[in-house]
Amino acid sequence: MKITGVELRRIAMPLVSPFRTSFGTETTRDVLLLRVVTPDSEGWAECVAMSEPRYSPEYVDGAAAAIRRFLLPALPAHVDAYGVGHALEPIKGHRMAKAALETAVLDAQLRASGESFGRFLGATRDRVPCGVSVGIMDSVPALLDAVAGYLDEGYVRIKLKIEPGWDVAPVRAVRERFGDDVLLQVDANAAYTLNDARHLARLDDFGLLLIEQPLADDDLVQHAALARMIRTPVCLDESIESAAHAAAAISLGACSIVNIKPGRVGGYLEARRIHDLCRAHGVAVWCGGMLETGLGRAANVALAALPGFTLPGDTSGSRRYFATDVTAPFELKDGHLDVPTGPGLGVEPVPEILAEVTTSTEWINL
Numbered sequence: 001m002k003i004t005g006v007e008l009r010r011i012a013m014p015l016v017s018p019f020r021t022s023f024g025t026e027t028t029r030d031v032l033l034l035r036v037v038t039p040d041s042e043g044w045a046e047c048v049a050m051s052e053p054r055y056s057p058e059y060v061d062g063a064a065a066a067i068r069r070f071l072l073p074a075l076p077a078h079v080d081a082y083g084v085g086h087a088l089e090p091i092k093g094h095r096m097a098k099a100a101l102e103t104a105v106l107d108a109q110l111r112a113s114g115e116s117f118g119r120f121l122g123a124t125r126d127r128v129p130c131g132v133s134v135g136i137m138d139s140v141p142a143l144l145d146a147v148a149g150y151l152d153e154g155y156v157r158i159k160l161k162i163e164p165g166w167d168v169a170p171v172r173a174v175r176e177r178f179g180d181d182v183l184l185q186v187d188a189n190a191a192y193t194l195n196d197a198r199h200l201a202r203l204d205d206f207g208l209l210l211i212e213q214p215l216a217d218d219d220l221v222q223h224a225a226l227a228r229m230i231r232t233p234v235c236l237d238e239s240i241e242s243a244a245h246a247a248a249a250i251s252l253g254a255c256s257i258v259n260i261k262p263g264r265v266g267g268y269l270e271a272r273r274i275h276d277l278c279r280a281h282g283v284a285v286w287c288g289g290m291l292e293t294g295l296g297r298a299a300n301v302a303l304a305a306l307p308g309f310t311l312p313g314d315t316s317g318s319r320r321y322f323a324t325d326v327t328a329p330f331e332l333k334d335g336h337l338d339v340p341t342g343p344g345l346g347v348e349p350v351p352e353i354l355a356e357v358t359t360s361t362e363w364i365n366l
């Protein structure tokens with residue numbers, strides 16, 4: 001495939017309510033979109049980097065700079081999605097930027113051949129069960145109201161963001177109010193240390209599906225130690241940036257579940273490798289989220305339909321975050337989202353909506 005040019009487009013998507021985690025509060029999603037143009041088609045992708053480097057070292061201005069200065073110049077004249085990863089290998093890191101470029105090329109390629117993301121990746125289901133990630137709130141009653149609303153909407157699993165001072169009490173309150181049958185898990189975004197192991201063991205009484213990324217990103221050995229000290233299964237998110245990291249984590253016993261985010265690991269091809277690896281080792285995976293618009297969500301839902309994704313993902317409906325999505329909205333049906341079946345991502349940005357939220361565009365000829 002010959003790529004004639006790439007558009008870098010920044011959009012500002014106001015959130016329906018602030019989303020607070022252990023590392024900060026988001027009120028607007030500042031997103032970099034890529035549009036790859038070839039003589040026969042075009043492909044879209046969303047870069048999941050956040051505006052500040054608090055979830056990971058990447059941030060959206062940095063991703064745009066990396067794409068402009070290093071990634072696009074490294075592409076050969078003719079390339080397909082597999083070739084993108086290969087061509088970008090000499091450049092270290094910048095996985096979210098690389099993922100966006102590879103995904104846009106893959107979308108262009110699949111739109112040209114008429115194949116959907118789901119089919120290409122090996123999806124075995126036509127819809128996926130959806131969980132929702134619930135931010136840290138100012139009070140337990142506010143949290144209970146939010147959780148009640150999501151359960152009413154049909155979400156099949158609740159994930160509570162936790163941090164020191166907001167962990168056992170909110171989990172206990174949710175269990176007391178909504179019962180033991182609700183699928184419940186927590187995500188600390190690396191807010192604890194191994195010194196907190198005894199405290200985290202208090203969560204063992206609540207029958208959680210998992211605790212996600214309790215310790216620092218580079219603490220695989222400490223995660224393995226923690227996993228031996230608590231009964232709640234340990235799941236890794238930030239620590240897993242590649243299939244090699246996943247292999248190391250599994251052999252160390254650092255986790256028994258992996259959150260797969262394609263952006264964090266450099267793209268959907270690496271995401272599928274991690275899925276295959278985990279499946280071979282009997283390690284459950286689920287699809288994480290980065291407050292994606294419909295473009296990123298479409299690809300995530302396709303990935304989440306692979307057979308090893310045995311836990312509900314953070315693949316919520318569009319309105320969990322956005323009053324108006326850039327694509328036709330993803331809407332929950334009976335707690336599930338349908339896997340798009342059209343060519344490529346199977347969704348397109350709505351031009352008028354895209355124009356309204358765009359803050360800048362840049363065209364780069366290749």
Ligand code: SMG
Pocket residue numbers: 019021026055132133187189237288289290291292314315316
């Ligand atoms: O897309 O629903 C979503 C976000 C889910 O909690 C979520 N993501 O650590 O898993 C995570 C966080 C990362 C982004 S928080 C701003």
Ligand code: MG
Pocket residue numbers: 187189212213237238259288
């Ligand atoms: Mg997480």
